Amino acid sequence: MDFVIPAQAGIQRQKQFREADKTKFSFHLHGTYLIVWIPAYAGMTDFSKYGMGIYDMLKRFLFIRGAEIIALLSLASIPLFVSNSYALGLLTLLAIYGILLIGLDVTVGYLGQVNLAQAAFLGLGAYAAGICVTTFGLGMLSALGVSLLVGLLLGGLLAFPALRLDGPQFALATLSFSALATTVLNEWEGLTGGAQGLSLDRPLLFGILMDAKAFYWLCFIFLALVWLLMRNLLASQWGRAFEALRDSAIATDAMGVGTYRHKVAGFALGSALGGLAGGLYAFNFQYLQPQSFTYDLMVILLLGVVLGGRKSLWGAFFGACLIVLLPNLLSNRLLFELISAGGLLVAIAAAWRGWSSSKRLTFQAVAPIIAMGILVVGGYLVENTENWRKAIFALMLFSVVVGLPDGVMGFAARFLSQLFRISPSELPPASKLEDALPTRQHSGNTLLELQNLKRYFGGVKAVDGVSMKVRAGQIHGLIGPNGSGKSTAVNVISGLYAPTSGEILLQGKALPQGSLFKVARVGVARTFQNLQLFAELTALENVMVALREVYHTPLPLVLLGLAGKEEQRAQADALALLKLVGLEAQARSRAKDLTYGAQRFLEIARALARKPALLILDEPAAGLAHPDVTVLVNIIKSIRECGMTVILIEHHMDVVSELCDVVTVLDGGQVIAEGTPSEVKRNPKVIKAYLGVESEAGLPDAMPQPA
Amino acid sequence: MDTSIILQMVVSGAFMGLVYALIAYGFQLTFATSKSINFGQGELVMLSAFFSLTLLNLGLPYWLMVPGGLLFGAALGLVVERAGVRLALEQKSEGWILLTIILGLLGFSAAENIWGRDDRPFPTPISADALHVFGINITPLEISVAIGVFLVMGAVELFKRKTLMGKAFEAVSADRDAAELMGISATRTIMLSYGLSGMVAAMAGILISPITTVGPTMASALILKAFAVAVVAGLDSGFGVVLIGIFLGALESLTSFYLGSGWREAPGLVLLILALAVRPNGVFGKSTMRKV
Amino acid sequence: MLIVDNLHAGYGNSEVLMGASLQVKQGSVVALIGANGAGKTTTMRAISGMIRPTRGAVMLDGQPVQGHGAARIARLGLAHSPEGRKVFGPLSVEDNLLLGAFNHLPRFFGFRAKAEIELERVYELFPRLRERKGQAAGTLSGGEQQMLAIGRALMAKPKVILLDEPSMGLAPVIVQEVFNTIRRLKEAGITLLLVEQFAKSALEVADYAYVMEHGNIAVEGTPAELNQNQRVLAAYLG
Numbered sequence A: 001m002d003f004v005i006p007a008q009a010g011i012q013r014q015k016q017f018r019e020a021d022k023t024k025f026s027f028h029l030h031g032t033y034l035i036v037w038i039p040a041y042a043g044m045t046d047f048s049k050y051g052m053g054i055y056d057m058l059k060r061f062l063f064i065r066g067a068e069i070i071a072l073l074s075l076a077s078i079p080l081f082v083s084n085s086y087a088l089g090l091l092t093l094l095a096i097y098g099i100l101l102i103g104l105d106v107t108v109g110y111l112g113q114v115n116l117a118q119a120a121f122l123g124l125g126a127y128a129a130g131i132c133v134t135t136f137g138l139g140m141l142s143a144l145g146v147s148l149l150v151g152l153l154l155g156g157l158l159a160f161p162a163l164r165l166d167g168p169q170f171a172l173a174t175l176s177f178s179a180l181a182t183t184v185l186n187e188w189e190g191l192t193g194g195a196q197g198l199s200l201d202r203p204l205l206f207g208i209l210m211d212a213k214a215f216y217w218l219c220f221i222f223l224a225l226v227w228l229l230m231r232n233l234l235a236s237q238w239g240r241a242f243e244a245l246r247d248s249a250i251a252t253d254a255m256g257v258g259t260y261r262h263k264v265a266g267f268a269l270g271s272a273l274g275g276l277a278g279g280l281y282a283f284n285f286q287y288l289q290p291q292s293f294t295y296d297l298m299v300i301l302l303l304g305v306v307l308g309g310r311k312s313l314w315g316a317f318f319g320a321c322l323i324v325l326l327p328n329l330l331s332n333r334l335l336f337e338l339i340s341a342g343g344l345l346v347a348i349a350a351a352w353r354g355w356s357s358s359k360r361l362t363f364q365a366v367a368p369i370i371a372m373g374i375l376v377v378g379g380y381l382v383e384n385t386e387n388w389r390k391a392i393f394a395l396m397l398f399s400v401v402v403g404l405p406d407g408v409m410g411f412a413a414r415f416l417s418q419l420f421r422i423s424p425s426e427l428p429p430a431s432k433l434e435d436a437l438p439t440r441q442h443s444g445n446t447l448l449e450l451q452n453l454k455r456y457f458g459g460v461k462a463v464d465g466v467s468m469k470v471r472a473g474q475i476h477g478l479i480g481p482n483g484s485g486k487s488t489a490v491n492v493i494s495g496l497y498a499p500t501s502g503e504i505l506l507q508g509k510a511l512p513q514g515s516l517f518k519v520a521r522v523g524v525a526r527t528f529q530n531l532q533l534f535a536e537l538t539a540l541e542n543v544m545v546a547l548r549e550v551y552h553t554p555l556p557l558v559l560l561g562l563a564g565k566e567e568q569r570a571q572a573d574a575l576a577l578l579k580l581v582g583l584e585a586q587a588r589s590r591a592k593d594l595t596y597g598a599q600r601f602l603e604i605a606r607a608l609a610r611k612p613a614l615l616i617l618d619e620p621a622a623g624l625a626h627p628d629v630t631v632l633v634n635i636i637k638s639i640r641e642c643g644m645t646v647i648l649i650e651h652h653m654d655v656v657s658e659l660c661d662v663v664t665v666l667d668g669g670q671v672i673a674e675g676t677p678s679e680v681k682r683n684p685k686v687i688k689a690y691l692g693v694e695s696e697a698g699l700p701d702a703m704p705q706p707a
Numbered sequence B: 001m002d003t004s005i006i007l008q009m010v011v012s013g014a015f016m017g018l019v020y021a022l023i024a025y026g027f028q029l030t031f032a033t034s035k036s037i038n039f040g041q042g043e044l045v046m047l048s049a050f051f052s053l054t055l056l057n058l059g060l061p062y063w064l065m066v067p068g069g070l071l072f073g074a075a076l077g078l079v080v081e082r083a084g085v086r087l088a089l090e091q092k093s094e095g096w097i098l099l100t101i102i103l104g105l106l107g108f109s110a111a112e113n114i115w116g117r118d119d120r121p122f123p124t125p126i127s128a129d130a131l132h133v134f135g136i137n138i139t140p141l142e143i144s145v146a147i148g149v150f151l152v153m154g155a156v157e158l159f160k161r162k163t164l165m166g167k168a169f170e171a172v173s174a175d176r177d178a179a180e181l182m183g184i185s186a187t188r189t190i191m192l193s194y195g196l197s198g199m200v201a202a203m204a205g206i207l208i209s210p211i212t213t214v215g216p217t218m219a220s221a222l223i224l225k226a227f228a229v230a231v232v233a234g235l236d237s238g239f240g241v242v243l244i245g246i247f248l249g250a251l252e253s254l255t256s257f258y259l260g261s262g263w264r265e266a267p268g269l270v271l272l273i274l275a276l277a278v279r280p281n282g283v284f285g286k287s288t289m290r291k292v
Numbered sequence C: 001m002l003i004v005d006n007l008h009a010g011y012g013n014s015e016v017l018m019g020a021s022l023q024v025k026q027g028s029v030v031a032l033i034g035a036n037g038a039g040k041t042t043t044m045r046a047i048s049g050m051i052r053p054t055r056g057a058v059m060l061d062g063q064p065v066q067g068h069g070a071a072r073i074a075r076l077g078l079a080h081s082p083e084g085r086k087v088f089g090p091l092s093v094e095d096n097l098l099l100g101a102f103n104h105l106p107r108f109f110g111f112r113a114k115a116e117i118e119l120e121r122v123y124e125l126f127p128r129l130r131e132r133k134g135q136a137a138g139t140l141s142g143g144e145q146q147m148l149a150i151g152r153a154l155m156a157k158p159k160v161i162l163l164d165e166p167s168m169g170l171a172p173v174i175v176q177e178v179f180n181t182i183r184r185l186k187e188a189g190i191t192l193l194l195v196e197q198f199a200k201s202a203l204e205v206a207d208y209a210y211v212m213e214h215g216n217i218a219v220e221g222t223p224a225e226l227n228q229n230q231r232v233l234a235a236y237l238g
Helices: A007-028 A031-044 A054-081 A085-110 A118-134 A140-162 A167-187 A212-234 A237-247 A249-254 A259-285 A295-308 A313-331 A333-358 A363-381 A385-403 A407-420 A486-493 A516-521 A539-546 A555-559 A564-580 A596-608 A626-641 A653-659 A677-682 A684-691 B003-034 B041-057 B062-090 B095-115 B140-162 B164-174 B176-181 B186-212 B220-233 B240-259 B261-278 C040-048 C070-075 C093-100 C116-125 C127-131 C142-155 C172-187 C199-205 C223-227 C230-235
Strands: A446-457 A460-471 A475-479 A501-506 A524-526 A614-618 A645-649 A662-667 A670-675 B131-133 B136-138 C002-011 C014-024 C029-034 C055-060 C078-081 C160-164 C192-195 C208-213 C216-221
Touching (some): A054 A085, A054 A212, A085 A118, A085 A212, A085 A237, A085 A259, A085 A313, A118 A167, A118 A259, A118 A295, A140 A167, A140 B261, A167 A295, A167 B095, A167 B220, A167 B261, A212 A237, A212 A259, A212 A555, A237 A259, A237 A539, A295 A407, A295 B095, A313 A333, A313 A385, A313 A407, A363 A385, A363 B062, A385 B095, A446 A486, A460 A645, A460 C142, A475 A486, A475 A653, A486 A645, A516 A524, A524 A596, A539 A564, A564 A596, A564 A626, A596 A614, A596 A626, A626 A653, A645 A653, A653 A677, A662 A677, A662 A684, A670 A677, A677 A684, B003 B041, B003 B136, B003 B140, B003 B186, B003 B240, B041 B062, B041 B095, B041 B186, B062 B095, B140 B164, B140 B186, B164 B176, B164 B186, B164 C093, B176 B186, B176 C070, B176 C078, B186 B220, B220 B240, B240 B261, C014 C055, C029 C040, C040 C160, C040 C192, C078 C142, C093 C116, C093 C142, C116 C127, C127 C142, C142 C160, C142 C172, C208 C223, C216 C223
Parallel strands (some): A524 A614, A614 A645, C014 C216, C029 C192, C029 C208, C078 C160, C160 C192
Antiparallel strands (some): A446 A460, A446 A501, A662 A670, C002 C014, C208 C216
């Protein structure tokens, strides 16, 4: 592949970038960063250590924690002033939907999957609680516990098969699951009462009669708990893993994080919250019918999450407000007309801004105007807006999905952080490299052995019987012309492809085949020729995702926010590795905003975070400008000093000569030579493979510098 | 249990299964070119059926109504492609899933308000009086469904295999970039696939309406089973959908006989989830490979 | 025939191509050589419209084509045989060839008869393809796939063919065959822009050559001139 950033442009851009770095954080603040990450950092920071940052920290604390505290306090105290039972009913529903949407956001926002089963989990949780109370006479809290468990277990059960594939198949599986759930609720009349519905009474809680006010407070307490626990979880390595696997599932597997298990865990968690919300829902309405939990409700829930803003607790909360108020908005004619006209104006303003900057009207700008226009015109023509409820939802959702993909809260978070210039918290000092990447003593024994490895693609023999040995502590070069099978060979070793035949032994034991995750777990880390970074995460977080032997805190403590020490250690270790590759100044930059060279180095730092026995570098110099190649060579040299064993695929002969202890040359999927770099360069077979003709002169030693 | 009753169940279920297969075939068409499917396809079936009914009520003879209905379906398919799919595919996001659901919802609401919420009969010149074949009742209506399904699928397959445009269609599904280099516009091919898929859905609507009657919710159960057939067979499985469709139709017919009509939908849904667990790419699907 | 002027292009936020300029005269074979990652493939992709150039001009037969989509540029007479061959695996060899001629064949029926002459020509050039015309292209060996890719490009009767790394991943004997083919194309008067890592072989068949370094043309000249140049020697390797 031809990827290159010419030297000068690269350096220049890097310079611009460093300047931009200072103010950058305020640009890229996204819902998540504002709402989830910063509190975590703020909460961990030791006040006495950084006198200078105290003003910033206070501002951060006030804006982020302050907003939370104000919201929670006002929600808690409203019933003291308002005794209107209708308003109280809406508030209760708000708390329930808040929990439900926070759960839905885990799959839709963090895992990035379209989940159509959350309404079903609400229903299943509701019926579980209802049946517990009516049939088994359980108390309220135990019934709610059962609801949660039902969500968790059924969610896990569905996730196991469904999450093996992404995209449409997953959406279809969740859709089928919800239809199946409705069928079961409808038909299992002995247990659920079928279409007749299920009536239940609110049991006493600790001997207290749960009137509307008391029940609201109960729901509120659950919402606050869910909020706090989820905030802690999403700020931990779990939340990072969720986000990472959405950006690159291949890389999360290759970093030993386990894409599949995290997906299943995330989905089960979201479903459990759905079940809990269902339990509260049952006690709120005290009457359940299967048709309350169908596809229609699901669409409204999606509207809430998408409009509120994905990947954000605030977004889910805002979405819940919207869902609760929506029926009132629709029934009030004037309000509806105001909202649709407002929506149209916003769409036009957004399109105007887009047009004035690029002189181009995109579909993204025009489509919301058309949709909102239909809404406005239709609002005048139609007699009864209630009848067109679904069409109205559809038009609003359409406009948001197309025109405002970050949702209202994503937009607001960006806007607010720009307005108040909220800066990120300071990082702990970097660990010693020795702590982050322990030096290995090596005996020079064989670490990795390939025995007659083959991998065919249809009629193409990409790897055709390769045998080689990699000794511990050495840098082993793997070279050959384009298409000679180098990349396929390491893809087979690292488990991306299963071999057609042949054996791979690591320290004498057979390496798992065909699973990136399993191979990563036994101590092989790799980089990718076509970068597989977690683009939306910062450089620091990219490394933190991959860190091994750092996260020990059990999940319950993580949920309670007691993993601060560990988190700080992880940051320090990650910083040490970033320092090794010269990126500690860009720790807070998002990976996708880094220069191309920096992205390559970041992949190396991330692979090192695995503390691997074997590191595979797949064309790390591809596309690098000359100064960056020098940096790369120095990075690899310092990695060697740690006693790391490296397989280096490389085209640049000078890099290979400078770094490699042994070189294996592939051509046409077969080994044609092996030896020290200088031996290999004089080998006539190698010369022929590279130049296509016989030559007496041998390969030149180094690339002449460009004039 | 009398075997002839079981056989009867299996046969009439199989005819319904053919309609699921036809809709599932429509999913395959768009999946091949764009790796996307229309989650609002059920609404497309329903809207085309309503439109065809309106054509009949306007006095158009049945045989002229059919092409009219198919054209309407194709036009709706194009709308879905333009409004719901193209942008998301350009952005390589999965927003298309949401957008096609949303467009379906819009269509549903429109149908509810334009044609009303009641189910209406769909007149047809084909008789519903049963013929007795080997002790089983088969209606000419059912036979017409089978003929219609095979006609449409056959015509589309013929188009794909025997015309250059059809080969271009396959080229886009095999390698989009390379097809562009041959001068084949991928965007237009995807449009074509959505148009064809809409047409296929319309045909399904016209074929099934005389049996199920026409109403806004006529396709909501139908579409779930079509999804199931498509996933169980594999979204790139070709004629595998016919076998799975017949199998599922027969199975659910037996299920509703033994467990009650409320459980009718269950086997398809269970099969879909099971298929994902055992063979994620479908019984007849090809396995995919991760790439870096 | 093909003039590229000050072409800039890249992927995402990294600019790979920084103002490359080159010319391909009618009936000539021009080689584009350079180290891995120098921007050769990107140049090809930017010319044929697979990626949009950010700046600069591409003139095909006097007509500006930059900024058009790949399909439109192909219709204007440019055939790009991409890196990695990219044959349509599930389709038969003959269907692959017919699709190569997509632009000037009837869309629905009678296309096979109309393509007869071109097909014969390609089959004559590559008798192996005739033997395997009913076989799925994905089951061919690497060398046969490369022949198919070249044949498919020829079917378009293009004004210019861009040939990207035709020798990639092939056994040495097959590589020789590929270069023999290129020689025959040259004798037939085909205009060809060739990207090759086997610089020496490429220089043997080319009339003129450009050496790329870091997204720019570093050196250009006739093969004889370039064979004397130290920097070209470096480009052999990458």
